[in-house]
Amino acid sequence: MAQAARLDIMSIAALVAFALTLGARTTFCEGISCGPGWEAFSSSCYKKMVDPNGWLGARFHCVLEGGDLVSFNSSAEEDFVKGKMGARSFWIGLSNLECNHKLCPQVSGKELKWSDNTLLNHSNWATVKVASTNLESCAYVLPNAHKDYHPGKWRKVSCESSLAYMCKRSPDGCQEGQPCNKTAGLALTPVQTSACDPGDFLRGHFCYRFENTKKTWQGAEDDCVLWGGHLASVHSREDGDWLIAHMEDNFHVGLKKNIKMFEWRDKTAMDPALWYPGYPSSDDCGRVSRTGQVYNHQCNSLIVFTCQKGVDVTHRHHQAHLVCAHLRSFSHPCSPAHSTSAAPRLE
Known part of the structure; x- marks a missing residue:
């Protein structure tokens, strides 16, 4: 992948790692059910995020909230989330980025996996099989697709599209080793990683x-x-x-x-x-x-x-430097690569 396509991945990975390291020295969630803004379903808590973001920025926000981007274990869970998200297209936690509970440092080149390491035992793709790719690719739900093109099914697109999203976490507290944004006392805020205006899709250039x-x-x-x-x-x-x-x-x-x-x-x-x-x-x-x-x-x-x-490559490069400036304000090193090359054509 071109350097420009790696900027946000490297910077967000560094920022998430720093948030989690800092959070280890702060106050963590203790014995909560779901809390304000969260809603329980089955064994998890869910929070709808209406301000669109790129996939990486969305996941970073969910990490700050003590969870991850939503994953689905069943049709019932998927239907619950769709009902809450309404007619808007939204991110889910599937990508071909190699994610652990902290970071998504690189493209894996394999088929898409859940960022919270949930096993892919439930699927609802708009096509029979989603091919592997060595380009950055993230999954979303398209509720209002044309009736001949499988509305409500999963699709994949550039991770720098700008979509709404939902976070998911355990009802017993934050995920192990991860701080909750409102109780951890972190001076960190969500970071915008989309290359397009709010609600718009990136495809190719x-x-x-x-x-x-x-x-x-x-x-x-x-x-x-x-x-x-x-x-x-x-x-x-x-x-x-x-x-x-x-x-x-x-x-x-x-x-x-x-x-x-x-x-x-x-x-x-x-x-x-x-x-x-x-x-x-x-x-x-x-x-x-x-x-x-x-x-x-x-x-x-x-x-x-x-x-x-056309994609504003200068804006994308500037966003990566804003992330690094935020990290350096906490004396955390960050040196994004320099590139003005256009984005590769994606799914």
Whole structure:
């Protein structure tokens, strides 16, 4: 993996290790049930975190709260968590990072595992098998997927996407050797590790925002420009399938006729192989079908839309240095690698 993709992993690992070391010298949780903000189910306590974060930042926050990102041992537990999280996509504790009860120091290159070391005896993937990968990959639940694309199933995406999450811990107190944030007296706070704006997904070199407001093609493009990007481009069936899975209906994409030729907003030409059978027609604007293919329609159609914009690598690098500055304020060494390379394409 490129150095830029290792920045947050190294820095967050150091910060979690420091939090746990410091916590060993402070006051730990003693004999609590669940406590304010936590809710009991079966043999564990759960806390919903509504402010989105990257997977590593989310796990670090859960560690500070005395637990870990949520893991599932049964369908009943998964249904309980989904009921609490509602319609928002959210992280779960599965990743291909090599995690122990303190750190996630490196990509394992193996299939995804629970960060709290729970055995993977229950699964609910949107596909039959999730392939191994040597790229950073983390799992999330997509409640509002298109009905043809398995809503409520698990999927994987770049760990630097920005999603809500839920923490889980023992009802008898904090996990062994781990401090509770509000009782340990730590001067540490959650760290933001996402490369995208809150609630947005990172895929490849782009952040994606799925908008449910219905607008004309031009109205949708204007909104995307205000956000800092453009309507999304589709350069493969895989792109189309991934996009349509996150929307409940057909939607505007960044394809529009330029004189006699169709062109994406990123100035690339339309691949003829991506047209839905029987298209293009005489209309000027593009949308994605339920098959992940593209067809054209009237530009004044009022439908939902998807925006994309490039990843701000400088911002990602700056976040890693903020983590290190926080550590150095406690006289803890930290020297992140220097890199401005773009993120690799992920799942």
